[in-house]
Amino acid sequence: MLLRRHRMTAAVAAVLSLAVLATTGVSVAQYFRAESERGRAVEALAAAQTQRDHAQHVADFLIDAFTAADPGRGRATEMRAGDLIERAAGVLQNKSATLEPVVYARLAQTLSYLYFRMDSREEAARQAEIARNAMATVADPPVELLSRQDLVEAGVAVLYDKYTKAAELTSRGVERIADPARFGDPELLQQLWELRVRSAIFLGQPAKAIEYIDTVLALLRARPDHRPEQIDWLRQRRAMIVSDSGNYREALAEMQALVAERRAAGRVNDLNHVEILRLLGQSHARVGNYRAALEVYDEALSTHREIRGDNGRDDRVLMHLYGGMASVYANVQRAPESVQMFRRAIDTARAKYGETSTFMASAYFNLADTYQFAIGDPALAEFFYRRAQQATPAEALGNRAIFRRCLAQVLLAEGKLFEAAYELEGAREELRSVYGGRGSQSDAARINLAELSLRRFDLAGASAFVDGSVLAAGRTSAADSDVVVQAERLSAYFDWNRADGSTIAPPLSR
Template sequence: HELPETPSQRLSKREGEGDPPQEWSRQLKGELDAIVLTCLRKAPAERYRSVDDLIADLQAWLDGKPVQARGGHGWYRARKFIGRHRWSVGAATAAAIALLASSVITYLQSIEAKTQRDAAEAALADAQQQRDRAQHVTQFLIDAFAAANPGGELGKDVKARDILERSAKQLETELSDQPELKAQLLTTIAQGQRALGLETEAATTARLAVELTADSGTEAEREARLALVASAIAVRDIPLARSELGHVRALSRTARQRAELLLAEQGLVRKVGDWDRGQKLYQSFTSDPEIRKGDVPIEDLHKISLNQVGVLQMLRQHEEALKLADVTCVAVLEMAPELQIRCALVRASSLRLLGRLGEALRESEDLLERVRGLYGESHTLYIAALTGYANVLSELGRVEEAVALRRTLVALNDEVRGKDTKSGLLHHYNLASGLLKLRQFDEALIILENITNRARDELPDESISYQYYAIAYGKVLMEIGQLPRAKKVVEDAELDGRREGDSTVMGRYVEELAELSKLITNQLERR
């Protein structure tokens, strides 16, 4: 069966509106052909390793930069070799074609039995289905890229998020007769939206993908539900995340699928702070002999290790965390930039937690510049890198610089993820902590009261954030002499923690709240 047409080939046949077909074909030929065909590879290992890689390639094309999918270096060498040995290569190619043709003829002549004919017909039908599906995907991507053309409907200065938004809207009315294909495209769009910080939009898109594949038992359903799990975690809809994880477990059978399930489980662990469960999940996964023999992509194994570094940090096993980060960072040196950056982030935080602040500062500065160069400032990875840098500055005593960065982070998070999202609570807390070090109590108190109340009312019951913020808020109230108010804040958070949480970290916070409550009570009695 023949391969699907490339975007430049398809566009060269168009006539009528917009740019001349020949001009569009020249604009798309090369980089965008490579991007589309990379998306369509049948084997997972041959496709993009992550949504960030696809987004980076799209943005690189929009910015006029080279794209990874083109694979330039090898082609340039091959092209020069062919130029030097044109006749030899031509003769070898002709011989190979003749040999291949002979082999095909021999094979076709050997197919005589009815069962073999049936198998061939089934394969042909499957190939036709795959071809039709590939052509639909090709056309869908062509339309998305055409809209990004300077003469297209999106106009100039188009961004990756604009393409995703238009594509999601386009799918509302297309491919209704092919629900599985439509779900796969929606899942990919949801992953891209989440990577760009569009968490609410990603959750909406992922829900649509799940609705199209629910109870089908297909890989498309599993991938759609995984996307919804990640989106639900991002918007802190923990009940939905747990419900969808149950479906994903039932659909995860191979080692690769179980690795993807663990990555989703680790995301939930990180959001609710159930670090003990995170430790058990990791140990169970790594001790399973079936996993070592399975088809797990090496990138997924490294992502699992990086998530485990965070678990070890929260369990205060800092030496072990740094060792695991070091091993993983060496292993990902030749892999996707996003994976390298994530590794550098957790390694820098491990250095900071061990008190190796000089090293942490140097790595944080280098990382910040690298992320800015690759993704710009309006990206979740830049927010993470800037947060790590501000953390190091604060511990080095450069508090005023850190506070200035905290204000930038609050505004940047509002811009990327949306104003007053739950993901912004920690940035406000970090700002309040810096203000307290500068003895700016009035603004800090307003922030702490707001985030403590929001954490209590908006976050899941098992989240440790409410207790964490209440400790800081109670200490400040006690320091400025508002003891009755401090006592109520601390006791309410302690009671909530005893009722809702049973993790090691929650237990630690509950004990700290209890000690703080006793201290406040003693001061009240001495009055």
């Protein structure tokens, strides 16, 4: 029961222990592959001895870290994961003079990555710097160490919302690995590609992100040593990109299959499963299955409480759960619960990330949506759309463009036509640069511009922005309900009503 209640602490120990497993496993494999050639065998045996010595250092480090956590009382497993990692970092600093630079760098890299997973950017950056300085004293660092340094530096870049830098670092880390099928550390391979995918998503490159996911899925599935959790993350991320591109039912089917497989395998009592349930709830909501969405969200919250208890003030997964439930409440006309949940999401995000982050921007954006569509308060909606823009990192181009279009939408509803025109023209160009000329958001921007032109009595201008296919898309899968209304009005006005979306010549051009 103790292990069950403290899975995160156990996970920390397991991740740290990978240093032992990786070094000894790789060196033994290298030794037997080289056995047929005497000269190479001697070199490999010497390398194995060195790696075994390194592994012993790592084992001693782990023992010291757990002992330091609560010496003499055997209660280290009851500590919070963050406290344990902090103690481990202290032990590493105390042993720095006695560790070989390669071992010292490897341990600092491991701590940096753990801090990255906990969204602790200053600590992650400090450990990455320690590893970098240790590596600078090594004449010929192994490829694995160099690639892992690229990984942790990319993780730090992501935490500071520097996605272009993260993309460059992960690309370099992947390129260092000449033969992924035989690379000795599948965990590192997956982590590099995972960060590469995340960077592409935040840079507004969904097609590239899917390409990366398909590539690493094929690489990992071909290896007998991959873990199910690695495949799970990639599948859920792919489903969400597909969903964000408008293919909601395809994404829902994939998430339902993934949850069913995890339940059948008994993998349901960890935070990864909470996140997967959240995404399943989001997928249900996007196709209008609001009752099913709330049931899944409730299950996710219950599982989260079982794992973490009341310790969720700065929890990223919990923030998204609150946000997802708030969106569903808004769609079923339960505005008070919606606002309450969004406020919880915002408080959680602020405690974890401060005022500027992708997560904080999303929380403000969703609250603005609630005020605009569920409550009907355009002034507050405008306020929170602007807060969303202010909170958006500079490199999150896709989100920034979408938020700008939505701000323009509410300005249009308020009758602020000149401000709306400025924001819409800018949003349209930004959306085109990120997503291309078509797509739900690009189509919505064109419909918004046509609506604005009609309000200015510029009929020719309105007809120039839209055609039958754009209006048909807007009427069936628009970005928001106001766009649906505008698309219906424009379709009726210009007589572009064919069911297949084909264009009928507008009256003014006949």
